[in-house]
Amino acid sequence: MNIIEVNNLTKRFGDFTAVDDVSFNVAKGEFFAFLGPNGAGKSTTIEIMTTLLSPTAGQITIDGHDTIKEPDAARRAFGIVFQDPSLDDELTAQENMDFHGVLYDIPKEERYQRVEQLLKFVELWDRRNSLVKKFSGGMKRRLEIARGLLHHPKVIFLDEPTLGLDPQTRSHVWIYLKNLNKTENTTLFLTTHHIEEAEHVADRVAIIDHGKIVAIGSAQELKDKTKTTSLEEAFLLLTGSEIREERGSIASQRMRMWHGKRS
Amino acid sequence: MFKKIYILWLRQLKRYWRSKPRMIGSLGQPLLFLVALGYGMGSVFRQAGQGNYLNFLAPGVIGMAIIFTAIFSGIEIIWDRQFGFLKEVMVSPMSRLEIMIGRTLGGATVAFLQGVIVLLISMTVGFWPQNLVGVIPALGVMFLVALLFTALGIAIASPLNDMQGFQLIMNFLVMPLFFLSGALFPLQDAPEALSAIAAFDPLSYGVDAFRGLLIGSSHYGLGFDIVLLSGFTVLFIAIGSWLFSKIQI
Numbered sequence: 001m002n003i004i005e006v007n008n009l010t011k012r013f014g015d016f017t018a019v020d021d022v023s024f025n026v027a028k029g030e031f032f033a034f035l036g037p038n039g040a041g042k043s044t045t046i047e048i049m050t051t052l053l054s055p056t057a058g059q060i061t062i063d064g065h066d067t068i069k070e071p072d073a074a075r076r077a078f079g080i081v082f083q084d085p086s087l088d089d090e091l092t093a094q095e096n097m098d099f100h101g102v103l104y105d106i107p108k109e110e111r112y113q114r115v116e117q118l119l120k121f122v123e124l125w126d127r128r129n130s131l132v133k134k135f136s137g138g139m140k141r142r143l144e145i146a147r148g149l150l151h152h153p154k155v156i157f158l159d160e161p162t163l164g165l166d167p168q169t170r171s172h173v174w175i176y177l178k179n180l181n182k183t184e185n186t187t188l189f190l191t192t193h194h195i196e197e198a199e200h201v202a203d204r205v206a207i208i209d210h211g212k213i214v215a216i217g218s219a220q221e222l223k224d225k226t227k228t229t230s231l232e233e234a235f236l237l238l239t240g241s242e243i244r245e246e247r248g249s250i251a252s253q254r255m256r257m258w259h260g261k262r263s
Numbered sequence: 264m265f266k267k268i269y270i271l272w273l274r275q276l277k278r279y280w281r282s283k284p285r286m287i288g289s290l291g292q293p294l295l296f297l298v299a300l301g302y303g304m305g306s307v308f309r310q311a312g313q314g315n316y317l318n319f320l321a322p323g324v325i326g327m328a329i330i331f332t333a334i335f336s337g338i339e340i341i342w343d344r345q346f347g348f349l350k351e352v353m354v355s356p357m358s359r360l361e362i363m364i365g366r367t368l369g370g371a372t373v374a375f376l377q378g379v380i381v382l383l384i385s386m387t388v389g390f391w392p393q394n395l396v397g398v399i400p401a402l403g404v405m406f407l408v409a410l411l412f413t414a415l416g417i418a419i420a421s422p423l424n425d426m427q428g429f430q431l432i433m434n435f436l437v438m439p440l441f442f443l444s445g446a447l448f449p450l451q452d453a454p455e456a457l458s459a460i461a462a463f464d465p466l467s468y469g470v471d472a473f474r475g476l477l478i479g480s481s482h483y484g485l486g487f488d489i490v491l492l493s494g495f496t497v498l499f500i501a502i503g504s505w506l507f508s509k510i511q512i
Binding site: 047050051052053054072073075076078080082084085086087088089090091095098099100102103104105131147 | 266267270274277278281282346347348350351352353354355356357358511512
């Protein structure tokens with residue numbers, strides 16, 4: 001059974017086509033990696049899949065729920081660890097977790113238990129009553145991950161989850177995720193620039209470039225197809241080695257223009 | 264459903280409580296108005312046969328504290344958007360309407376509290392309500408005005424991506440709403456053009472209702488004030504909810 005179905009997804013911003021007629025499926029319980037260079041359309045695709053952005057054309061279902069027609073049912077089925085910070089700095093670590101637990105209807109007892117378990121897991125339990133604004137970048141990142149795992153959704157989107165984590169925490173997080181994938185049959189949808197990490201953990205990989213999917217299959221299949229020995233080489237062969245300009249959000253575009261003017 | 268609205272509301276109150284500098288800072292301006300204008304213009308006002316200016320002014324300054332805090336609370340969703348927290352709320356299984364209600368109630372409560380503090384401050388510098396029984400319904404109207412302007416703030420902020428429009432909103436919306444509302448001068452003797460403009464300003468009816476309840480003098484009539492305030496509130500909540508539901512991140 002496919003827990004995620006993406007059919008003919010297109011997203012245009014003015015003349016620019018960020019996602020160009022993309023279709024793919026993810027099976028229930030699969031560990032799926034969605035790779036691509038900067039500006040390839042990864043983030044836009046995830047934003048549409050997670051109902052933050054509406055598509056220009058095409059259709060997505062998550063756990064059988066159309067993300068446009070039944071957004072709340074679709075939202076209930078997934079969790080997400082965002083690439084960018086999304087914590088409330090003026091709340092404590094525990095308050096951020098509790099807030100999330102209430103939004104996702106986790107019963108009180110269970111919520112307390114899981115918050116404690118997860119905060120201990122990311123080693124923030126001792127700091128649970130500190131305001132998030134006092135946290136370092138790595139601590140915030142760990143808290144984001146813990147929060148994304150608080151409710152046990154059927155699908156977890158992980159948008160560059162290990163960005164800015166040290167190798168210890170990273171391996172810790174991967175073990176937890178793989179375990180979740182096995183014991184709860186949670187579907188994991190991952191984007192990352194650590195290609196070797198994806199090769200290591202993912203059942204199946206899709207590579208997107210210029211808004212189109214250029215390859216999809218297991219890491220072995222992609223390597224065989226490109227006659228390369230690592231997924232990283234296959235990735236470079238498929239997407240070329242030139243460096244990309246990221247389109248980014250409106251805010252960062254403005255910032256870039258601002259810096260441009262000054263320099 | 265109520266639990267989710269409650270937690271959104273609670274978050275706003277915690278943020279308010281924790282930002283003491285902001286809380287105190289936003290009391291400076293009303294205090295300045297009360298002292299400088301209330302005392303400074305008092306003798307001129309009395310000579311003009313209008314009675315005690317501080318008593319006339321205090322309800323206006325309460326209105327000022329409420330409108331500034333309420334619109335600012337509504338506009339705070341731009342921060343939530345820039346700092347990413349809005350995404351956390353927007354991907355959760357909570358309808359846009361519930362989010363809008365939670366935020367409006369939270370922002371309105373903060374603005375209401377700010378109004379109450381200004382009421383207490385004005386009572387320490389010489390303002391005294393005509394009869395204390397009127398204070399209770401006045402608190403109700405204060406909350407209504409707070410709701411109205413928080414919803415307006417959210418409606419304005421929903422289509423905006425960053426804080427660049429903030430000065431524009433302050434100078435071309437909040438300031439005119441305040442200065443043209445009759446918060447500082449009596450509307451009955453104002454030039455016709457000015458009273459005509461004031462009639463379109465929701466804050467005019469808010470301040471007028473405060474005066475009706477606190478000092479027993481009302482220009483439009485208390486019933487009329489409350490009907491119009493309720494109408495504006497429903498309208499702004501509807502517009503705000505609609506614009507909020509259109510937000511794309």
